[in-house]
Amino acid sequence: MALPISYNIRNLLVRWRVSLLAIGGVALVVGVFVVLTAMASGFRIALRSTGRTDNAIVVRKGSTSEIISEISRENAAVIMLDPRVARDSDGRPLASPEILTFLNLPRKLDRVLVNVAVRGVAPAAFKVRGGVRLVTGRLFRPGLLEVVVGRRTRDRFGLNIDMPLKIRKSNWNVVGIFESEGSSFESEVWADLQTLAEPIRRTQDYQSIVLRLTDPGSLQELTSALESNPGWQVEVKQERRYYEDQSGSVTASLMGLTLFVSIIMGVGAVFAAMNTMYAIVSARTCEIGTLRAMGFSRSAVLISFITESILLSGVGGLLGCLLALPINTITSATNSVNFAELAFAFHTTPLALSIGLIFAMIMGVFGGLLPALRAARLPITSALREI
Amino acid sequence: MTAEIKPIHQNGMVDVQNVRKIYRRDSQEITVLNGIDAQVAEGGFFALMGPSGSGKTTLLNLIAGIDRPTSGKVFVAGTDVSQLSEGRLAGWRSVNIGFIFQFYNLIPVLTATENVQLPLLLTRLSKKERRERALMALNIVGLTDRADHYPRQLSGGQEQRVAIARAIVTDPKVLVADEPTGDLDSKSAHEILDLFDALNNDLKKTIVMVTHDPRAAARAKICRHLDKGVMIDSEERELKDGVR
Ligand SMILES: Nc1ncnc2c1ncn2[C@@H]1O[C@H](COP(=O)(O)OP(=O)(O)OP(=O)(O)O)[C@@H](O)[C@H]1O
Numbered sequence A: 001m002a003l004p005i006s007y008n009i010r011n012l013l014v015r016w017r018v019s020l021l022a023i024g025g026v027a028l029v030v031g032v033f034v035v036l037t038a039m040a041s042g043f044r045i046a047l048r049s050t051g052r053t054d055n056a057i058v059v060r061k062g063s064t065s066e067i068i069s070e071i072s073r074e075n076a077a078v079i080m081l082d083p084r085v086a087r088d089s090d091g092r093p094l095a096s097p098e099i100l101t102f103l104n105l106p107r108k109l110d111r112v113l114v115n116v117a118v119r120g121v122a123p124a125a126f127k128v129r130g131g132v133r134l135v136t137g138r139l140f141r142p143g144l145l146e147v148v149v150g151r152r153t154r155d156r157f158g159l160n161i162d163m164p165l166k167i168r169k170s171n172w173n174v175v176g177i178f179e180s181e182g183s184s185f186e187s188e189v190w191a192d193l194q195t196l197a198e199p200i201r202r203t204q205d206y207q208s209i210v211l212r213l214t215d216p217g218s219l220q221e222l223t224s225a226l227e228s229n230p231g232w233q234v235e236v237k238q239e240r241r242y243y244e245d246q247s248g249s250v251t252a253s254l255m256g257l258t259l260f261v262s263i264i265m266g267v268g269a270v271f272a273a274m275n276t277m278y279a280i281v282s283a284r285t286c287e288i289g290t291l292r293a294m295g296f297s298r299s300a301v302l303i304s305f306i307t308e309s310i311l312l313s314g315v316g317g318l319l320g321c322l323l324a325l326p327i328n329t330i331t332s333a334t335n336s337v338n339f340a341e342l343a344f345a346f347h348t349t350p351l352a353l354s355i356g357l358i359f360a361m362i363m364g365v366f367g368g369l370l371p372a373l374r375a376a377r378l379p380i381t382s383a384l385r386e387i
Numbered sequence B: 001m002t003a004e005i006k007p008i009h010q011n012g013m014v015d016v017q018n019v020r021k022i023y024r025r026d027s028q029e030i031t032v033l034n035g036i037d038a039q040v041a042e043g044g045f046f047a048l049m050g051p052s053g054s055g056k057t058t059l060l061n062l063i064a065g066i067d068r069p070t071s072g073k074v075f076v077a078g079t080d081v082s083q084l085s086e087g088r089l090a091g092w093r094s095v096n097i098g099f100i101f102q103f104y105n106l107i108p109v110l111t112a113t114e115n116v117q118l119p120l121l122l123t124r125l126s127k128k129e130r131r132e133r134a135l136m137a138l139n140i141v142g143l144t145d146r147a148d149h150y151p152r153q154l155s156g157g158q159e160q161r162v163a164i165a166r167a168i169v170t171d172p173k174v175l176v177a178d179e180p181t182g183d184l185d186s187k188s189a190h191e192i193l194d195l196f197d198a199l200n201n202d203l204k205k206t207i208v209m210v211t212h213d214p215r216a217a218a219r220a221k222i223c224r225h226l227d228k229g230v231m232i233d234s235e236e237r238e239l240k241d242g243v244r
């Protein structure tokens, strides 16, 4: 029969200082781990999803953001016909002229008003931008006041199908929800280009044109060709580069460094936690000898100590998750700066939390297993000598 | 004698036959016990004396079934202990042996009753029965009023009495005690030895005790001396055998 779990709990309570140390160690590791996973996934999405390497984006010279850019429709028509722009099967250029405006919407979470981008797109946008896919509902119909809403906009503002949305004094209707492989478009609202142009007074120009290149290597060529036209005053960039540059001061290399440091820290903390477990078990070698002399089996002793270790690391894991949770508030604070959002879109997801907890348990098993095995393997006579 | 059937080899409750114990460390061999013969009758009280390092604890551990001889046989309560597998040996100890240590070896985080109940976790007794038995054992050692105290709240003598209660709670045939009074003042030691007498005379427990203390040894019915791994007094000094 097994030893009662109350024995383990009391041992942890009696040695509260050591227990706390171990819990702290595990909490640190798990906390770092959860933050790390959340960061990594957020960062991966930000770097991977927004923009393609075979697309070029054209904006007005010096426009760090699409919102302050404009390109006249006349010039745009010429730009879109550039020979380096790929064409679809019907021979139409794969070019997506787009317009953009912002709405102030209350966040579902705290009713705080934040900016949401509304993008007016032509049908080509869905081919050119890539990865955009309807999840539910249907696409807007040209001429009707209809929009489709990105998945994250739906989640953050509670905008669902059939809900009204006021854009510049007129009432629009949500008809579909789309996703875009986690890119920043999911935080936007999309509408028909021509229908949206009227109310936001963008009938004479576009704000950006995204071009699919026949050959990604021709970007340099295209850039010099378009930028050298003094009448156009445009700037050309690789689409992905453009969004990466927007994603704020935290660059990929800095993130790499953070990652590296966190991993080193994590490894250190794992050993510290294991060491503490080792000390806890070693201090009770004589006790183990006594229990085994009485007739408790090796496995009963082993199970008891691993249980204790898991108990300890479980609490540490929970604490670590709790400590990691505030990262969410940092996230949402940075979120309100429109484009920066994608860079910092790391949430402590339930998945990251569960992985963190499982990680803690594994640490508990390993941290406890080695010393418990040693204690159980030791001849009873030797264990009894260790007072 | 009772009508118990005994294996032909065995004499009495404990029968140690030509036991050797050799420790090997690296290339070196240390002979700790060198051909030991010893018998303890059922209901006997056996004291083992000798200088430090003479092998007393080693011999006691062999009798208690927590160690195996290099050669020779150790019969205890009808079983050849040296032949049992480790798992069976653990089960056998839980039924047949009660341990009493010099430093009591109580679990510090458990109360007196909980400590005493510990060996009963290896039985099929219910929780209620376990508690009743533990209180009974504590009653025998005269510590009912300390049932819910933790070891640190008890004096050395009281701790040893709890340990004795723990040793007798499963009603084992043999009690092994390694210097049970070694850490106690003379008054407490006296009380513990009185308790040993009572366990031996009233509960008919067979006791094997290692001690340095001549006053402790004087309580035993048989006292033998070990030196450098051999018994030096081959003829038994029968102390207070029979009427007291
Ligand atoms: N695991 C072991 N490995 C090697 N030698 C050992 C081991 N255990 C005990 N010994 C040796 O066996 C000898 C006898 O030890 P034991 O503990 O039986 O002596 P003791 O008579 O009980 O002494 P004390 O009165 O000091 O308790 C000692 O020399 C000791 O060093």
Ligand SMILES: [Mg+2]
Pocket: B056, B057, B058, B178
């Ligand atoms: Mg000894």
